[in-house]
Amino acid sequence: MLPRNPIARDTAELPSSSSPSSSAKTRPSSRKHKPSKENDPPSDHNIIVPYSPSHVKSKSPLPPRPPSSNPLKRKLALDTIAAENSLPATTDSGVKVIVRMRPLRKDKDEGYPIVQKISGDSLSINGRTFTFDSVADVEATQLDIFEHVGVPLVENCLAGFNSSVFAYGQTGSGKTYTMWGPANSLAEENVAKEQQGLTPRVFERLFARIKEEQTKHSDQQLNYQCNCSFLEIYNEQVTDLLDPSQRNLQIREDVKSGVYVENLIENQVSTMEDVTQ
Numbered sequence: 001m002l003p004r005n006p007i008a009r010d011t012a013e014l015p016s017s018s019s020p021s022s023s024a025k026t027r028p029s030s031r032k033h034k035p036s037k038e039n040d041p042p043s044d045h046n047i048i049v050p051y052s053p054s055h056v057k058s059k060s061p062l063p064p065r066p067p068s069s070n071p072l073k074r075k076l077a078l079d080t081i082a083a084e085n086s087l088p089a090t091t092d093s094g095v096k097v098i099v100r101m102r103p104l105r106k107d108k109d110e111g112y113p114i115v116q117k118i119s120g121d122s123l124s125i126n127g128r129t130f131t132f133d134s135v136a137d138v139e140a141t142q143l144d145i146f147e148h149v150g151v152p153l154v155e156n157c158l159a160g161f162n163s164s165v166f167a168y169g170q171t172g173s174g175k176t177y178t179m180w181g182p183a184n185s186l187a188e189e190n191v192a193k194e195q196q197g198l199t200p201r202v203f204e205r206l207f208a209r210i211k212e213e214q215t216k217h218s219d220q221q222l223n224y225q226c227n228c229s230f231l232e233i234y235n236e237q238v239t240d241l242l243d244p245s246q247r248n249l250q251i252r253e254d255v256k257s258g259v260y261v262e263n264l265i266e267n268q269v270s271t272m273e274d275v276t277q
């Protein structure tokens with residue numbers, strides 16, 4: 001299968017609602033080992049960055065995070081700064097946790113569901129309540145997940161921030177389905193559009209938005225470069241899914257650029273073919 005562990009986030013309420021590892025065979029032409037750059041905004045001044053936390057003094061050695069899409073959260077962060085003269089960036093992690101509940105499979109799942117969605121951001125398991133940034137119930141469609149997770153992620157990328165989607169869950173919980181679509185959806189070209197998962201939708205949107213921005217600002221020669229990496233964490237081992245022979249990669253932290261995976265391959269992509277190869 002795929003990304004046993006590929007991250008997703010935002011705060012608006014969701015409607016109530018294969019294996020990517022095969023993609024690891026892909027070897028687009030321009031690839032390089034990943035430098036240690038997490039969430040560094042572009043140095044290219046042609047790229048428009050609508051929000052920059054740099055106006056706030058920060059002693060943190062870590063790179064800037066994308067803005068919170070939740071205005072309330074941002075306001076709270078700023079209020080905190082004003083009140084305590086503390087560091088704003090540390091009040092908003094830039095990470096959002098979204099739970100997606102998979103429907104029961106009649107042929108495989110027995111019993112009755114013990115997980116109940118109780119609100120847009122909480123669910124209960126056997127009577128205990130857990131709160132997240134949001135909860136998507138079994139009715140949530142692939143499009144719902146894309147609009148909730150993928151669209152803001154693309155806008156963050158266009159603003160020059162690195163973005164990650166990390167899918168976490170036990171076997172059979174729907175990670176591959178969410179990230180790519182139904183089994184074999186990469187191999188079969190005619191997978192119903194509505195069944196497409198997050199990854200193809202995100203890249204389609206990203207390339208379309210880049211074109212849109214370049215057309216809109218044709219006088220400015222906007223240059224965008226998309227580098228992607230794809231990894232799996234399984235049994236505490238990090239495997240590069242763009243080169244599965246690369247197992248047990250090491251996670252390192254750099255004072256200037258933050259956390260990175262050593263020797264993780266990054267491929268430059270500019271078309272959907274590059275992504276799905």
Ligand SMILES: Nc1ncnc2c1ncn2[C@@H]1O[C@H](COP(=O)(O)OP(=O)(O)OP(=O)(O)O)[C@@H](O)[C@H]1O
Pocket residue numbers: 001002003004018101102103105169170171172173174175176177178181182183
């Ligand atoms: N939201 C959903 N709606 C309909 N079917 C789903 C949904 N989520 C998952 N499934 C189906 O459930 C099955 C298991 O999902 P999937 O293979 O994505 O799990 P996984 O977490 O990737 O498992 P593994 O870690 O073992 O690879 C698949 O047949 C998939 O098509």
